[in-house]
Amino acid sequence: MTATLPSRRxxxxxxxxxxxxxxxxxxxxLVLPVVVSVAFTAVIPLMTVVxxxxxDIFSPDDRLFVGLEWFRxxxxxxxxxxxxxxxxLFSAQVLLLEIPLGVAVAVVMxxxxxxxxxxxxxxxxxxxxxxxxxxTIWQIFARPDIGLGGWAVNNxxxxxxxxxxxxxxxWITVLVMDVWHWTPLxxxxxxxxxxxxxxxxxxxxxxxxxxxxxxxxxxxxPRLRGVLTIAILLRFMDSFMIYTEPFVVTGGGPGNATSFxxxxxxxxxxxxxxxxxxxxxxLLYFLAVQIVCYVFFTVLxxxxx
Amino acid sequence: MRRLPWARTVFWLYGITLMLPLLWMxxxxxxxxQDILGSFRLIPERVTFDNYVTFFTDPVWYSSYLNSIVxxxxxxxMSLVIALPAAYAFSRFxxxxxxxxxxxxxxxxxxxxxxxxxxxxxxxxxVGLFDTHLGVAIAHMLFNVPLAVWILEGFxxxxxxxxxxxxxxxxxxxxxxxxxxxxxxxxxxIGVTLFFCFMFSWVELLIARTITxxxxxxxxxxxxxxxxxxGVDWGLLAAAGVLTIVPGAIxxxxxxxxxxxxxxxxxx
Amino acid sequence: MPDWxxxxxxxxxxxxxxxxxxxxxxIWARISPPVSRRGFLRIETDRGDRLYIGLISAAAVxxxxxxxxxxxxxxxxxxxxxxxxxxxxxx
Numbered sequence: 272m273t274a275t276l277p278s279r280r281x282x283x284x285x286x287x288x289x290x291x292x293x294x295x296x297x298x299x300x301l302v303l304p305v306v307v308s309v310a311f312t313a314v315i316p317l318m319t320v321v322x323x324x325x326x327d328i329f330s331p332d333d334r335l336f337v338g339l340e341w342f343r344x345x346x347x348x349x350x351x352x353x354x355x356x357x358x359x360l361f362s363a364q365v366l367l368l369e370i371p372l373g374v375a376v377a378v379v380m381x382x383x384x385x386x387x388x389x390x391x392x393x394x395x396x397x398x399x400x401x402x403x404x405x406x407t408i409w410q411i412f413a414r415p416d417i418g419l420g421g422w423a424v425n426n427x428x429x430x431x432x433x434x435x436x437x438x439x440x441x442w443i444t445v446l447v448m449d450v451w452h453w454t455p456l457x458x459x460x461x462x463x464x465x466x467x468x469x470x471x472x473x474x475x476x477x478x479x480x481x482x483x484x485x486x487x488x489x490x491x492x493p494r495l496r497g498v499l500t501i502a503i504l505l506r507f508m509d510s511f512m513i514y515t516e517p518f519v520v521t522g523g524g525p526g527n528a529t530s531f532x533x534x535x536x537x538x539x540x541x542x543x544x545x546x547x548x549x550x551x552x553x554l555l556y557f558l559a560v561q562i563v564c565y566v567f568f569t570v571l572x573x574x575x576x
Numbered sequence: 577m578r579r580l581p582w583a584r585t586v587f588w589l590y591g592i593t594l595m596l597p598l599l600w601m602x603x604x605x606x607x608x609x610q611d612i613l614g615s616f617r618l619i620p621e622r623v624t625f626d627n628y629v630t631f632f633t634d635p636v637w638y639s640s641y642l643n644s645i646v647x648x649x650x651x652x653x654m655s656l657v658i659a660l661p662a663a664y665a666f667s668r669f670x671x672x673x674x675x676x677x678x679x680x681x682x683x684x685x686x687x688x689x690x691x692x693x694x695x696x697x698x699x700x701x702x703v704g705l706f707d708t709h710l711g712v713a714i715a716h717m718l719f720n721v722p723l724a725v726w727i728l729e730g731f732x733x734x735x736x737x738x739x740x741x742x743x744x745x746x747x748x749x750x751x752x753x754x755x756x757x758x759x760x761x762x763x764x765x766i767g768v769t770l771f772f773c774f775m776f777s778w779v780e781l782l783i784a785r786t787i788t789x790x791x792x793x794x795x796x797x798x799x800x801x802x803x804x805x806x807g808v809d810w811g812l813l814a815a816a817g818v819l820t821i822v823p824g825a826i827x828x829x830x831x832x833x834x835x836x837x838x839x840x841x842x843x844x
Numbered sequence: 845m846p847d848w849x850x851x852x853x854x855x856x857x858x859x860x861x862x863x864x865x866x867x868x869x870x871i872w873a874r875i876s877p878p879v880s881r882r883g884f885l886r887i888e889t890d891r892g893d894r895l896y897i898g899l900i901s902a903a904a905v906x907x908x909x910x911x912x913x914x915x916x917x918x919x920x921x922x923x924x925x926x927x928x929x930x931x932x933x934x935x
Contacts (some may be wrong), residue, residue, distance in 0.1 A: 297671075308658055309680075326852060537782060672870065
């Protein structure tokens with residue numbers, strides 16, 4: 272990645288020589304298939320969304336230009352605003368839980384021996400489960416009547432827990448599910464980061480008689496900065512777009528306790544088929560993602576990996 | 577390095593916790609429905625494979641499972657073929673706008689799929705790809721082509737450019753060099769790319785559900801519509817869940833060392 | 845153009861404008877290759893980067909404006925234009 276995205280830029284020609292890259296505009300022909308395919312799957316749909324967003328459409332022949340009305344109504348819709356705040360809150364909680372937990376898991380993961388491949392596969396498994404099946408797993412597991420998790424909370428801890436009825440319980444279920452699903456990603460990234468620390472660092476720490484905590488705090492954690500930046504931003508982006516898992520488990524409810532931005536948007540788009548509002552909503556959502564995405568990209572490429 | 581004495585124990589405890597929900601679903605899938613709803617038991621009383629039998633005999637279930645396999649495979653191959661030359665171009669040449677093009681691809685990877693629902697629905701109906709495997713495969717290229725480009729570019733940049741030059745001196749043309757020398761060198765990268773394309777297409781529900789109805793309906797959509805008059809068929813649902821994990825669980829062993837890299841690039 | 849894309853005059857004008865802008869940037873890059881520098885954004889950018897940051901910020905200004913105030917959008921457009929200009933010149 273660093274190859275095409277130099278973090279430090281000098282004169283273009285000198286930079287090319289340093290990277291051993293040739294300047295050749297005919298390389299565009301190699302990229303052309305990608306550009307065409309993405310144009311079909313992304314650019315044309317996006318243009319269409321822009322067109323939707325400024326019209327009231329009854330049919331392709333019967334439509335009315337309404338200017339920015341949909342943007343105004345969507346941006347001021349209390350339901351949309353609530354979903355926005357909810358999604359941000361969810362992302363914040365996800366980060367607060369998953370990052371420390373993931374680092375902790377990475378620290379205790381086996382570093383050599385037969386345990387290594389077993390541990391990698393074990394930790395990676397949740398990441399490879401289809402997202403709707405993650406939903407199904409938790410839909411079953413958290414049920415108070417038939418699920419081990421829900422049953423244990425009710426009968427062992429003695430709490431009154433039912434995610435289909437109580438808004439708070441539903442939120443916690445979705446949050447726990449996300450932690451279960453995605454902490455492994457943070458753990459794997461952090462693990463890869465820890466593995467890249469040369470052994471002499473640890474030997475030096477050992478000679479100095481540093482405690483395990485001091486070793487972690489002063490040797491391991493600083494070295495994890497790069498990986499953790501990636502992990503934080505990845506988790507932010509993904510949790511900001513979460514759809515499938517809450518859709519399967521709670522369907523956005525009870526009420527709209529767990530209707531995040533994507534859930535609400537697809538309800539408006541597919542459920543009600545309101546082209547105009549859905550278009551305006553999409554564009555505002557896209558803008559928010561785009562901004563975060565650019566910040567992410569800048570941080571990633573300019574701080575070096 | 578020095579390790580905490582209890583690190584191993586803590587880790588395997590975490591591992592067990594991680595597996596609990598999975599094992600529970602598996603446990604559900606091998607009991608009859610009366611037992612699931614009858615009374616709560618940790619260990620299944622009667623073990624039955626009826627749910628799996630139902631899955632493989634009911635055309636609604638096994639055909640949607642096949643649908644998913646067909647379009648994810650098509651998508652993985654198509655994404656790979658399109659991405660290979662582009663990744664090579666990004667890793668070897670500088671050309672006008674390369675940096676911005678790379679970023680533009682990235683934004684498509686990060687766009688919420690919900691944004692594309694309505695136009696996809698319209699487009700695929702207009703061009704006659706609605707409810708076809710090819711349609712879903714093309715729609716999933718939205719996020720898989722950028723993914724494939726990144727993973728491949730990362731691997732290709734690790735291969736010294738002297739090899740290209742030596743081959744050119746030896747009289748290899750670019751296409752011949754690419755197929756005969758370069759592709760065999762990046763075998764593992766191709767494997768990893770195929771795996772991640774397959775996976776991200778396999779896990780996607782929203783788009784696949786929106787642009788299909790019957791003929792190309794994905795397994796994920798079938799699973800979200802199991803509620804019948806008699807309530808949810810939990811045993812069958814669990815069996816379907818177990819079966820959808822199988823492909824990933826098999827291939828994971830081969831890509832275990834690349835998972836962290838694939839995910840960090842994949843979601844970038 | 846297929847009719848399901850439901851084009852309107854204003855949106856078509858916006859996209860044509862964007863297309864022309866990109867072509868203009870490409871031609872400008874031919875005439876004098878872009879030079880990276882560091883401005884008030886504190887990161888090294890060339891003019892293409894600044895154009896992108898400017899346009900995104902302008903869109904954010906418009907979106908924020910429509911969400912909070914009833915003042916004319918023409919005013920918002922003026923502010924957005926100033927933002928693009930400021931980021932382009934000194935960013």
